[in-house]
Amino acid sequence: MDRIPGSKTKAQVWVMENGRARSRTDQLATEEPLEIRLASPPQTLAVTMRTPGADFDLTAGFLYGEGVIRQRDDICRMSYCVDPDLDGAQQQNIVNVTLRADLRPDLKPLERHFFTSSACGVCGKASIEALQLRDCPQLPKDLQIAPEVIYSLPDKLQAAQGVFKATGGLHAAALFDLDGNLLRLREDIGRHNALDKLIGSAFLAGEFPLSRHIVMVSGRSSYEILQKCLVAGVPVICAVSAPSSLAMAIAREFGVTLIGFLRGRRFNLYSGIERILQP
Numbered sequence: 001m002d003r004i005p006g007s008k009t010k011a012q013v014w015v016m017e018n019g020r021a022r023s024r025t026d027q028l029a030t031e032e033p034l035e036i037r038l039a040s041p042p043q044t045l046a047v048t049m050r051t052p053g054a055d056f057d058l059t060a061g062f063l064y065g066e067g068v069i070r071q072r073d074d075i076c077r078m079s080y081c082v083d084p085d086l087d088g089a090q091q092q093n094i095v096n097v098t099l100r101a102d103l104r105p106d107l108k109p110l111e112r113h114f115f116t117s118s119a120c121g122v123c124g125k126a127s128i129e130a131l132q133l134r135d136c137p138q139l140p141k142d143l144q145i146a147p148e149v150i151y152s153l154p155d156k157l158q159a160a161q162g163v164f165k166a167t168g169g170l171h172a173a174a175l176f177d178l179d180g181n182l183l184r185l186r187e188d189i190g191r192h193n194a195l196d197k198l199i200g201s202a203f204l205a206g207e208f209p210l211s212r213h214i215v216m217v218s219g220r221s222s223y224e225i226l227q228k229c230l231v232a233g234v235p236v237i238c239a240v241s242a243p244s245s246l247a248m249a250i251a252r253e254f255g256v257t258l259i260g261f262l263r264g265r266r267f268n269l270y271s272g273i274e275r276i277l278q279p
Helices: 055-065 108-114 124-132 147-159 162-167 191-204 223-231 245-254
Strands: 008-017 020-029 032-038 043-050 075-083 089-099 171-177 182-188 213-217 236-239 257-263 266-271
Touching (some): 032 055, 043 055, 055 075, 055 089, 055 191, 124 223, 124 245, 147 182, 171 191, 182 191, 245 257
Parallel strands (some): 032 089, 236 257
Antiparallel strands (some): 008 020, 075 089, 171 182, 171 213
């Protein structure tokens, strides 16, 4: 029988209120490892802790963001690992990826994913220079977005977070058009994984580049958030919390409109103010 982990896990908890304890059943966000393997030659590319669901989207988004693949046809097949010792049962925490036979990707940049869950370039300058070598899509300069559109995004993101409502423990990444219409949303216990799932789903659907779109994340903006959006061609990135210093540096270097502390009818602009309409 296949082992299919869910996005939510039941747990018995104690609630302390007014000095008295009571027992109740709660829902927690599931956290399990996902191993991304290259099928031929056999090689583990990365291991990440994620919330099960949309694993192929996560895999495609991760590989695209890291420069392993550049187009949809670079992936010939994705499948869960089959264990012959368990009557051919699928192992839902292992994804095997078969790349195009003539593809020879540089896998060295993936080494950091074996010992850390967040980005770590040698230094900020080296990280920016590495992105400059990636031949990222040119970001459009003619976009004009009304502040009202930006103000509307958090409520739409929150309303679409189904698993978060049940668990209270997930990040989300959402894709909007320039009128603020929600197009896609993905959730995960890791904000980078949520973004990989979001970008991977658009990539597999043949919707790249995302040059007329807005991405919003439920946490802060870090180097990896900017990196993944930049290589996907996203010109406007919004976040509930603050960006890191390196995220701001990348946004200014590459002309990304970077918005933080987006709450209610207020936000901070760290780069790209020219894309926001003003009276």
